[in-house]
Amino acid sequence: MVAMANVSRRCVRISSIIIPGLRPSHSRKCCAYSCKKFNGTTFSLTRRYSSLSAPHSPSAKNIEDSIDVKKISNPLVPPVSPGDEDHEEQKRRDSSWKAMKYSFIAFGATFGILGSYMVYELGKPKRDENGNTVEDEFSQMPLIQQFFSRMLKEVNYYKRMIREPSREKLLPDPVPYPYIQPPYTLVLELTDVLVHPDWTYKTGWRFKKRPGVDQFLEQVAPPLFEVVVFTAEPGMTVFPILDALDPNGYIMYRLVRDATHFVDGHHVKDLDCLNRDLRKVIVIDWNGESLKFHPRNMLRLPRWKGNDDDQTLVALGTFLRTIAAEKVEDVREVLEYYQQYPNPVEAFREKQRKLLDQLEAKEKQLKDQPPTANWWTPVFLKPRSS
Known part of the structure; x- marks a missing residue:
């Protein structure tokens, strides 16, 4: 019996070294069930010993704590320090800002090219059928001012075309007589x-x-x-x-x-x-x-x-x-x-x-009303006196 107790203690030590984080009661249980193969008497004694120190059913908090302990104590995962996390977050922010900066640059370049093209197309002077430049009220201005003035004039024209009716008279003039004009x-x-x-x-x-x-x-x-x-x-x-x-x-x-x-x-x-x-x-x-x-x-x-x-x-x-x-x-x-x-x-x-x-x-009242006698009767309709 003493020898088996010593074997049990050795199992506790070995299991504690191999499986860190487990309590001695768990190791004793493991040792007891492993001794079951060799001697039934030893099994009964160690079973009684382990039952005295058996823990209660673990709660949700204990399970979370054990999971965190396993994550932290896992030798395959390298430990992460708070400084490394801040460094990774800063790298992500820098990459996002760099992508946004390039997007703004591309948008600005596109807008500048399109704006310059619009200024040129809307602000260039008109030409006749022979290709000669047509003089207008902006021809005496500096070149850049000419282009911008003509562009503003064209923009205002298109704005009026959208907001105002396309013509002053929407219908033609009324047709004169003898043609028929509805009243x-x-x-x-x-x-x-x-x-x-x-x-x-x-x-x-x-x-x-x-x-x-x-x-x-x-x-x-x-x-x-x-x-x-x-x-x-x-x-x-x-x-x-x-x-x-x-x-x-x-x-x-x-x-x-x-x-x-x-x-x-x-x-x-x-x-x-x-x-x-x-x-x-x-x-x-x-x-x-x-x-x-x-x-x-x-x-x-x-x-x-x-x-x-x-x-x-x-x-x-x-x-x-x-x-x-x-x-x-x-x-x-x-x-x-x-x-x-x-x-x-x-x-x-x-x-x-x-x-x-x-x-x-x-009409119904006129029909229901009895006819009244006429006080005047023509002479030729009066009865003759005898």
Whole structure:
């Protein structure tokens, strides 16, 4: 027994040297289970001894500590000092700053080359068909000042071309007699008034025609109205749509984005460039920002969302024909009155319905009223006295 105890102690020492970080109880367990092969009695004694010193189940903190100890005490991983970590971080920062510096240099060089080319192209003097230099107001200036002055002039020209309408008169002059000039000008927005754009992954962009648009265009066609489509959409989008929407040619003129005035991020329809009497101009639109210069000429409709049960254009055609039939001198007075309603067309329809009810009630009253005797009777209709 004493000999086996000495063997056990030697196993504890050996295991502690080979496996650092393990407690003696672990080494005793290892020694006890290794002695099981030689003697069962020895196993029972050492088992009792190891059970007395067996540790409890390790907690999460003990596991983390043991992992850290293994990482630190691993002879295959060289130790890292705080100075080495700072050195590596500084190297990464230096490489990032160097890449950013080269990027800025490349960007600056590209911008400088493009800027110099733009100054040269926009600032060089004009030449005639023979290649001779054309004199202008900048020809007497120094060379560099000439180039910069011409460049600023060209930049301002392109800026005006984007912001202002492309021409002073958007429509031609009214035709004289005996040609027929419609008395009123009807300006229509295309998007969400006549058609509704719709996009899907399967079909892409498609434009849905509003219910009743064919009958509406026929109602307001010349000679009652001069129909104009005025929209902020580009012409390459508008013209194919109008070709399919108006095969009969009821729309006389088409004005697109280049005819608008760009103000505060909005394309505004400037009616002063329309070359028409504003007392006779009616604009149908849903966006108040597009007509901020002339809000009195606007009949604002609710925006059409593409629903199939819409009947707005039917009532709108009746409303416009009523204005033409009454020969209103200044349409802005009528439009201002209906602007107080959220839906002017529905308000007009409701007033029309009430007027018809009043007329029917009056006719019914006249029919139900008994005829009155006439106090005057012609002489030749009086009965003869005997």
